[in-house]
Every structure is written in C-alpha cells, then in structure tokens.
Amino acid sequence: MAVQFDLVSPERRLASVQATEVQIPGADGDLTAMEGHAPTITTLRPGVLKVVATDGIKSYVVIGGFAEISATSVSVLAERAVPIEEATPALMDSFLAEVRDAASIAEDKDAAEKTVADMMALRAATGA
Amino acid sequence: MPSLKDLKNRIGSVKNTRKITKAMQMVAAAKLRRAQDAAVAARPYAERMNAVMAGLAASVGQSDSAPRLLAGTGRDQVQLLVVMTAERGLCGGFNSTIVRLARAKATELLAAGKTVKILTVGKKGREQLRRDYERYFVGHVDLTEVKRVGYANAQGIARDVLARFEGGEFDVATIFFNRFQSVISQVPTAQQIIPAKFEAASTNALYDYEPSEEAILADLLPRNVATQIFTALLENGASEQGARMSAMDNATRNAGDMINRLTIQYNRSRQAAITKELIEIISGAEAL
Numbered sequence: 118m119a120v121q122f123d124l125v126s127p128e129r130r131l132a133s134v135q136a137t138e139v140q141i142p143g144a145d146g147d148l149t150a151m152e153g154h155a156p157t158i159t160t161l162r163p164g165v166l167k168v169v170a171t172d173g174i175k176s177y178v179v180i181g182g183f184a185e186i187s188a189t190s191v192s193v194l195a196e197r198a199v200p201i202e203e204a205t206p207a208l209m210d211s212f213l214a215e216v217r218d219a220a221s222i223a224e225d226k227d228a229a230e231k232t233v234a235d236m237m238a239l240r241a242a243t244g245a
Numbered sequence: 246m247p248s249l250k251d252l253k254n255r256i257g258s259v260k261n262t263r264k265i266t267k268a269m270q271m272v273a274a275a276k277l278r279r280a281q282d283a284a285v286a287a288r289p290y291a292e293r294m295n296a297v298m299a300g301l302a303a304s305v306g307q308s309d310s311a312p313r314l315l316a317g318t319g320r321d322q323v324q325l326l327v328v329m330t331a332e333r334g335l336c337g338g339f340n341s342t343i344v345r346l347a348r349a350k351a352t353e354l355l356a357a358g359k360t361v362k363i364l365t366v367g368k369k370g371r372e373q374l375r376r377d378y379e380r381y382f383v384g385h386v387d388l389t390e391v392k393r394v395g396y397a398n399a400q401g402i403a404r405d406v407l408a409r410f411e412g413g414e415f416d417v418a419t420i421f422f423n424r425f426q427s428v429i430s431q432v433p434t435a436q437q438i439i440p441a442k443f444e445a446a447s448t449n450a451l452y453d454y455e456p457s458e459e460a461i462l463a464d465l466l467p468r469n470v471a472t473q474i475f476t477a478l479l480e481n482g483a484s485e486q487g488a489r490m491s492a493m494d495n496a497t498r499n500a501g502d503m504i505n506r507l508t509i510q511y512n513r514s515r516q517a518a519i520t521k522e523l524i525e526i527i528s529g530a531e532a533l
Binding site: 123125126127128129130143144145148155156157158159160181182183185192194196215218219228 | 283286287289290291293294297395396397399400404451452453454455456460461464465468471472475
C-alpha cells in the first residue's frame with residue numbers, strides 16, 4: 118500500500134522513502150499521487166510538497182522541475198528543494214529574487230509571471 | 246663545479262619544494278573525495294532528467310512547433326564555445342588538454358567559414374586562449390571566489406548562455422570540459438548543449454502529460470542546459486583535483502630523486518676536498 122518516493126535536487130537526494138501518498142504542487146493544480154496512479158509527468162509550480170510516509174508527514178518547499186508518477190513510484194526532480202523547517206524568510210527572498218531574474222529573460226512572459234506570483238504566494242505562506 | 250655551500254643550499258631548497266608538493270597532493274586528495282561525492286550525488290537528477298527529456302524530445306522533436314532550444318535555429322553559422330577550465334594551475338595537463346580540444350574545434354570551424362564566439366569559465370583557459378583567440382572572446386565567468394561549485398553557479402552560466410541565445414547571438418553552443426575517469430585519466434570532452442542532443446530514447450511507459458508535452462518541454466529545456474553545465478562543472482572539479490593529485494605525486498617523487506642525486510654529489514665533493522687537503526699536507530711534508 119505504498120509508493121517509492123524520491124525527491125532529488127541537482128545537488129543531492131533529499132528523500133527516498135516509502136510513502137502512502139504524495140501531494141504535489143503541479144503546474145496545472147495540486148494533485149495527490151497514491152499507489153496505482155496513472156503514469157503522469159507534470160511540471161511543478163513553486164509550492165509545498167507533502168509526503169505522507171509510513172513514519173510521519175514531511176513537507177518540502179520545491180521550486181521548478183517536474184514530477185514523474187507511475188503506479189508504484191513517485192520521483193520529484195526539483196531544481197530547488199528544502200525541508201520546510203529550513204525555509205527561512207531570507208532563503209525564500211533569495212529564491213524570489215532568483216525567480217524574478219529568470220522571468221526577466223524568459224520567452225513566455227505569462228508563464229514566468231505566474232511563476233513569480235506563485236513564488237510570492239509561497240513566500241507569504243511559509244515566511245510567517 | 247658548484248661549491249659545497251651551493252650544493253647544501255640547493256638540497257635545502259629542493260627539500261622545501263618536496264614538502265610543498267607533498268602537502269598539495271594531500272590537499273588535492275581530500276578535495277578529490279569531496280568533488281567525487283558531489284559528482285555522484287548529482288548523478289540521479291541528471292540521469293532522470295535526461296531520460297525524461299529524451300522521451301519528450303522523441304515524441305515532440307519532429308514537429309514544426311518544437312522549441313528552438315531543441316530544434317535549433319536552422320543554421321550553424323555562429324558557434325559558441327564554452328570553455329570550462331580551472332581557476333588554478335599546478336594540475337598537470339588538466340587545463341591544456343581542454344584548451345587544446347577547444348582550439349582544434351575553433352580552428353576547424355574557422356576553416357569552414359563559421360563565426361566563432363568563445364565564452365570562458367575559469368581563468369586558466371582564458372589565459373591560454375588569449376594569444377590566438379582574444380578577438381573571439383564574448384565573455385568570462387569568474388569562479389575564483391567559489392569554494393564549492395553549486396547549482397546556482399551553473400544556473401548563472403546557463404542564464405548567460407540562454408540570454409545570448411534568445412538575443413540571437415549564436416546558433417550552436419558546445420561546452421568543453423574534462424570528464425573524470427580516474428585519478429590518472431581525465432578525458433577532454435566536447436558536448437553540444439544547444440540545440441539539445443539526447444542519447445537514443447528508450448521507449449518508456451506512456452505518460453499523461455500535464456500540461457501538454459510541448460509546455461513541459463519548453464519548461465524543462467532551459468533547466469536541462471543548466472543541469473548539463475552543472476554536471477560538466479562537477480566533472481571538471483573532480484578531474485582538476487585528480488590531475489593535481491597525480492601531478493603533485495610526480496613532483497614529490499622527482500624532488501626525492503633530485504635530493505638523492507644532489508646528496509651523492511655533495512658527499513663526493515666533500516670527500517674530494519678532504520683528499521685534496523691531505524695531498525697538499527703530505528706533499529708539503531715531503532718537500533722539506
């Protein structure tokens with residue numbers, strides 16, 4: 118009754134656990150992946166990823182990247198990922214600046230602006 | 246014939262050199278461990294990314310609407326060479342091999358009538374290329390202050406490259422770096438990053454794509470550029486330390502040999518001097 122959950126960033130592997138469900142902030146809306154989910158690939162918007170594992174619930178702040186979901190596994194490749202406990206306001210500010218930077222050279226202005234907006238919402242939600 | 250004092254000084258200075266090279270070798274060994282760990286830690290991301298991208302590229306790549314980062318501009322007139330070298334020397338042939346490969350490529354392209362632009366990362370490569378290719382330089386990324394290469398550094402370089410691509414400054418981008426094989430072997434590698442090239446896609450399970458395949462591809466292609474640059478930086482980092490380690494190992498051994506040779510020479514000269522003095526005394530006594 119579990120899926121293999123992996124969370125990797127370019128620099129390291131943050132998590133590799135058995136999870137019963139994974140809540141993913143997809144670009145087209147949040148989705149929850151459980152065992153037997155249809156194979157899906159979705160890009161991520163900046164948001165909070167929540168993993169319900171056998172040994173408790175963990176949340177991560179993820180920015181950019183994508184999730185690969187199959188019936189038995191969920192792999193999230195996030196360009197930036199930190200456990201939510203480590204997401205300090207200062208860190209979120211630096212992420213926001215980064216996203217803004219990227220938006221300034223992006224081809225698709227609408228999408229880039231949406232990302233910035235998502236990022237600001239995320240900052241407001243975590244930077245309490 | 247150097248005097249005894251000269252020889253003694255010489256031996257002392259070579260001994261000091263040996264101490265330094267030995268220390269550098271040990272430092273490089275420690276750094277190599279860390280660099281290798283970083284390269285290994287980055288592997289899952291790069292591999293997974295590549296697999297997904299290859300699948301996407303295979304299904305979308307043929308259509309006319311394929312993003313320019315994948316399909317290219319349709320020309321190959323202007324070529325950007327991103328030459329990634331170290332910030333420091335004393336690492337054997339590490340920088341030279343990369344520069345040699347880049348130089349060969351540049352010469353070939355120029356002979357074919359293409360326009361060449363060079364972006365250097367790391368000052369050693371810049372110094373070596375300056376003499377022949379300075380007029381082709383378009384930029385330089387300085388990593389002198391960076392203690393440990395992070396993804397943010399790769400992103401910075403990727404952003405620079407992508408901005409130039411958006412601005413129509415070049416058609417094809419290739420990165421040059423050393424791929425780490427072992428401490429004694431680093432392979433200079435040229436890898437084309439724009440337009441993106443993927444190894445043959447394995448036909449994986451059918452996925453639902455959310456949003457569309459095209460949108461995902463457009464989102465991931467720029468990230469893939471950063472990932473490839475990051476991988477190259479890490480490979481380079483490990484290679485640099487590996488090359489430095491073996492270069493310094495050789496230097497230490499050479500210094501040891503030199504000390505032995507100098508010591509023998511010193512002892513011979515000393516003995517010769519003593520013998521000479523004895524002969525002088527004896528012949529002086531006989532003359533009386």
